[in-house]
Amino acid sequence: MDEQMSFWDHLDVLRGSIIRVLVASVVMGVGVFFLKERLFDIVLWPRRSDFPTYRLLGAEPFELNLVNTQLTEQFMIHMKVALIAGLLVASPYIIYVLFRFISPALYDNERRASYRLVGAAYFMFLVGIVVNYFLVFPLTVRFLGTYSVSADVTTMLTLSSYVDTLLLLSLVFGIVFEIPVIAWLLARFGMLRHSWMTQYRRHAIVAILILAAVITPTADILTLVIVSLPIWMLYEASIWIVYFTNKSSQDSEECSEESESVLPSSSSSS
Numbered sequence: 001m002d003e004q005m006s007f008w009d010h011l012d013v014l015r016g017s018i019i020r021v022l023v024a025s026v027v028m029g030v031g032v033f034f035l036k037e038r039l040f041d042i043v044l045w046p047r048r049s050d051f052p053t054y055r056l057l058g059a060e061p062f063e064l065n066l067v068n069t070q071l072t073e074q075f076m077i078h079m080k081v082a083l084i085a086g087l088l089v090a091s092p093y094i095i096y097v098l099f100r101f102i103s104p105a106l107y108d109n110e111r112r113a114s115y116r117l118v119g120a121a122y123f124m125f126l127v128g129i130v131v132n133y134f135l136v137f138p139l140t141v142r143f144l145g146t147y148s149v150s151a152d153v154t155t156m157l158t159l160s161s162y163v164d165t166l167l168l169l170s171l172v173f174g175i176v177f178e179i180p181v182i183a184w185l186l187a188r189f190g191m192l193r194h195s196w197m198t199q200y201r202r203h204a205i206v207a208i209l210i211l212a213a214v215i216t217p218t219a220d221i222l223t224l225v226i227v228s229l230p231i232w233m234l235y236e237a238s239i240w241i242v243y244f245t246n247k248s249s250q251d252s253e254e255c256s257e258e259s260e261s262v263l264p265s266s267s268s269s270s
Contacts, residue, residue, distance in 0.1 A: 017101045021094050029086025036078060043081060043166065046138040047145070053138045064145040066159045077163050084167065088129075095122060113188075121181045128177030129170045131230055137169050139223045140216045172215060176231060183238035187245035194243035197235070208232050 032039055045051055047064040068074050087094075099118060103111055145157050186192035197204070212228040 013101060017097050020097050021090075024090040024093050024097075025083070025087050027086075028090040029083040032085045032089065033079070033082035036082075039081065039085060040078075043163065046133070046141055046166075047162070051138055053134055054142070059142065062142065062146055064141070064155075064157055064162075066162055067156050068159055070160075073158075073160055077159055081163060081167075091122070117181065117185065120184075121178060124177040124181055125174040128173040128175070131177070132169050132173035133166075135230070136173060136216060136227050137166055139226065140169065141165065143216070143223065169215065176211075177234065179231075179234045180238045180241050184241050184245055187242040188249070190249065192242055194239050194246055197239045197242060201235075201239075204235050205232065208235065 044066070046053075047066065049055075049059060049061040049063060095118060099114070103114070106114060141162065145155065148155060183192060183197075187194075208228050208231045209224070212224055212231065216223055216227050
């Protein structure tokens with residue numbers, strides 16, 4: 001039935017999928033918009049010293065006061081945060097709709113591999129957001145928000161700067177946590193070997209430290225180590241993922257070679 005569909009039929013299906021995605025995002029965004037107090041309790045929690053990360057690390061009590069500098073700033077930020085939160089809530093349905101549109105063009109083995117790939121990528125992206133919210137962003141905002149070059153200078157942290165930093169770091173760490181998924185995908189195509197990753201482990205550690213220093217511009221060594229640790233663990237996990245993927249590919253190639261070598265002998269004996 002799909003083979004008989006014309007280009008315009010496929011375009012109509014794509015348009016319907018896009019409309020459903022937009023409607024789901026807007027509906028969820030509107031729903032989150034009316035949960036303003038609960039939403040911003042979550043967003044603004046890392047600025048207070050009762051945040052779990054600070055209590056776990058035994059940080060000194062502090063509280064950052066945010067200011068609003070523009071007439072429409074608070075309302076626009078409320079809309080932006082609600083829309084992004086609604087998009088995140090609706091993301092399982094969005095992935096389902098988009099995958100339902102793409103899956104008819106895939107073979108059965110490609111479809112099964114796509115299930116694992118999309119599921120793993122989505123899960124790791126969410127893990128990256130959680131790690132940023134509970135680890136990276138609190139340490140970053142505490143250092144930068146309380147840093148002062150002189151007692152004569154008063155820090156006035158704007159709401160816009162706070163929210164933009166949170167959203168940017170969430171996106172960055174969501175992408176960073178895709179390292180194991182990307183490594184698995186490259187290994188599946190034979191473009192990555194675990195031996196290469198092991199050989200260049202020291203270079204990778206240096207790159208991870210540089211990345212952590214860029215993400216969290218702080219002179220605190222403890223903060224740098226804490227931020228670098230999950231990224232390094234992702235790299236080490238990727239080595240094992242690539243190892244087992246390479247081994248599985250090698251075993252399948254050996255099995256196919258053995259079957260090809262057996263077929264001529266069996267035909268000659270007959």
